[in-house]
Amino acid sequence: MNELNYCYKYPHPAVTADCVIFGFDGVSIKILLIQRGIEPYKNKWALPGGFVCIDESAEECARRELEEETGLKGVTVEQFHTFSDVERDPRERVITVAHYALVRLADVVGGDDANAAQWFSQTEIPALAFDHDKILQLALERLKERICFEPIGFELLAEVFTMTELQNLYEAILSIKFDRRNFANKMLKLGILTEAEPRREGTARRIATKYKFNAAKYAELKQRGFRLEF
């Protein structure tokens, strides 16, 4: 079963799909890495991902590999760049379609098989296999750009969250501090948040108002040509 059974008239590159998975712990952005069990780069940390099968799209591959390697199921991944430099992989020519996804930290079941999947803060990231450092850097840039124009941040928070949590998230991603009142005003004015529970009257002044992301309202606004900007 080690034979070279698949033959072509011209050389073909191999194609992989890799995933940059972002999480948020309330303070900083985290990235999910796996430790490689095989050569090359054995024992090095790397982005989850693997070879695209002949009967699946890159996105399907990314989701499949993500589940196999980290236990994450049903994650919405989005491709952001294809890395096609010639010398990316010592074994053979490999082109990678890189994806990113935002997940709630709590959803990661932890390495359900031997694969060590682990969350890292941006400051703790070890040297990565292949050109995964480069892929990660670009993913971070895209995340910053994206969160200004699409309500992707909510995917990182619990379904119900406080304004402070949301602000912390924006501040962590963009590395900017916002004024508390201005942030809340701006965010509420967008009209895509709903108060999750009726505020309690009288007594509880200290308990923060809880919000939910209102996906239906966002979809409606977007259809009308509304452009989110932050």
Add this chain to the structure above:
Amino acid sequence: MNELNYCYKYPHPAVTADCVIFGFDGVSIKILLIQRGIEPYKNKWALPGGFVCIDESAEECARRELEEETGLKGVTVEQFHTFSDVERDPRERVITVAHYALVRLADVVGGDDANAAQWFSQTEIPALAFDHDKILQLALERLKERICFEPIGFELLAEVFTMTELQNLYEAILSIKFDRRNFANKMLKLGILTEAEPRREGTARRIATKYKFNAAKYAELKQRGFRLEF
């Protein structure tokens, strides 16, 4: 020379790089297509592009194919999406890294060999080979998004242009009408335009002021964290 000399343990897809080339004739956006000389889809119109060689990146391939098929040299192309659906090509599994570029219409020398390269308005686009309709649609969307945040429009105009020409370009891409004065104010306030020639005094009131894009100033502003928005 028809032998299958390149063999792998697992099946490999072929990878192509295709280009959506935009031009502007002063009124509408144009797209450069080539007529295919070979099967499949022989005689159909298609995006310029071709198979990525084993020793070149997707971007290098896009530029090479562009020159071979349309005579356009030294164009800056940018990838915008990778199309990896399984049934894209009847011959074999083909994954395409799609690129776009903006060029001045005048720069296209015209089909320098037998390849018929021709500009089409959006409304005249014929049925395209493969899934190139889909690729083109996405490129148009990206162009719209992009022009709001990056000064890419200038690549479509002559080096020196009038405010009206620039406005026509924005209106053509975004399908929006702007107020003449507001458009000019907003654009000038960005600080990335330079008057190209000193205005003539006295006599010529009717002759429009000519501008140039000031790339140096834009680079400087951008480095300071300035974000272009339109």
Add this chain to the structure above:
DNA sequence: ACAAAAGTGTTAGGCCTACACCCATGA
């Protein structure tokens, strides 16, 4: 002379930013 293009300013409303004090809770 007529049509087409270009030059020119103002106003009102909305949005952004910066900023300070009080109250409730938990340690």
Add this chain to the structure above:
DNA sequence: TCATGGGTGTAGGCCTAACACTTTTGT
């Protein structure tokens, strides 16, 4: 009681959008 976090409003500046008339030139 003290530190922390949350709730709340305003004023000034800037940007935006809406809007009309005049001049020049080419036909």
